[in-house]
Amino acid sequence: MSDSKHTVKQDQDVIKQHNKQLVLDVIRTRRPISRSEISKITEMSATSVGRIVGELAEEGLVRETSLTSTGVGRKAVMLDIEPGGxxxxxxxxxxxxxxxxxxxxxxxxxxxxxxxxxxxxxxxxxxxxxxxxxxxxxxxxxxxxxxxxxxxxxxxxxxxxxxxxxxxxxxxxxxxxxxxxxxxxxxxxxxxxxxxxxxxxxLGEYLFGAAKGSDKTVLINVGTGIGSSLIINGDIFRGGSNSAGELGHMTINPHGNLCECGKRGCLQTYIDESALLTEARKVRGIGEIGELFAAVRANEPWAVEIIDRAALHIAVTINNIVCLYNPDTVILSGDLVEEFGEILEWLDRHCSVVVWEPFRDSFQVIASQLHGRxxxxxxxxxxxxxxxxx
Ligand SMILES: [Zn+2]
Incomplete structure (x- = not known):
């Protein structure tokens, strides 16, 4: 008997906690917002919303602003979160x-x-x-x-x-x-x-940066490592073992370069930093990747050829991903785009040839906006x- 009472009490606590979190989330994501709007969105009574807002204010998580609602009817005080809460x-x-x-x-x-x-x-x-x-x-x-x-x-x-x-x-x-x-x-x-x-x-780009407002987004990272991630309808796509998007070892040529993983023709052997350095060093004893970019900017044909070939392979990768997932945004991030932003123009040129025609104008390719943050x-x-x- 006392056990079941205990359980009911516990259930009530869980519901209370859930409702409180719900109200807090609504305020945080739609601020500034009035009590009556919260009540509409959460389908909770005005009394419950009023009580919960009072508790949240007491805990220093929510505050009333000097703003009032616009439109007809009684002016309502707008609520916001407390940044230091x-x-x-x-x-x-x-x-x-x-x-x-x-x-x-x-x-x-x-x-x-x-x-x-x-x-x-x-x-x-x-x-x-x-x-x-x-x-x-x-x-x-x-x-x-x-x-x-x-x-x-x-x-x-x-x-x-x-x-x-x-x-x-x-x-x-x-x-x-x-x-x-x-x-x-x-x-x-x-x-x-x-x-x-x-x-x-x-997730950072989706909430705060280049992909804000897009819920079908692919991020491709090119630099010392190669990888990607995907947001479909607002959720991160994880795959079975949270490894979906490991693009680096996608086979693009079964007779291609030998990869560190022991397979042939993995994507990373064509576009990652060490692949570009290996190619460059066949022509000139350069120390680091910045020297290759400098040579491209000086229009040296061998350097232009290396970057052009890498851009072609990235464009092919974009086409393959776009054919699979039909995203509206492709974000390029990593050292390559951060140190050699011109790559976007090269990609544009290659994509206009390589991407299957029905998809050509269906997505944008942009650089990460949050610069390492x-x-x-x-x-x-x-x-x-x-x-x-x-
Ligand atoms: Zn590999």
């Missing part, structure tokens, strides 16, 4: 650097710290201690108690079990089966979620969403 941390771990950003509740990046750190040269424990310490230092510096932080989100290259919080395999970091989320939670006391960097990156912002958004809804 909650915070999230977004972390971007790459080969030679870690960026840690702090976002407020309005999802504005308040500050970001960039650490020069090569994970391959340290143990995973050292890297985790460094990150956790930096997060706690950042919060202390800004006088933000950990209780105000909704969560930490981390994006990193590799095969990531995002539900279990484990980096299963990352050749970029040299990690295998590292329970990253749990370790960061242990050291900071803050809920932590992790995901593959390109999945987080496309998309993973941090996306990771923060991931944390806010995952942690508050689970």
């Amino acid at each position: 909650r915070y999230t941390i977004g972390i971007d771990i790459q080969k030679k650097r870690i960026v840690i950003g702090l976002m407020d509740f309005s999802e504005q990046l308040i500050t970001a710290k960039e650490l020069k750190h090569t994970s391959l040269e340290s143990s995973s424990e050292e890297t985790i201690v460094l990150m956790a310490g930096t997060v706690l230092g950042l919060l202390e510096e800004r006088k933000i108690p950990a209780s105000k932080v909704a969560g930490i989100g981390i994006g990193t290259p590799g095969v990531i079990d995002y539900e279990g919080g484990v980096v299963q395999f990352s050749s970029t970091l040299g990690w295998r089966e590292v329970p990253l989320a749990g370790k960061i939670e242990e050291s900071t006391g803050i809920r932590t979620v992790i995901d593959n960097d390109l999945k987080v990156k496309i 998309s993973i941090v912002l996306g990771a923060g958004a991931l944390a806010l969403h995952q942690v508050t809804h689970n």
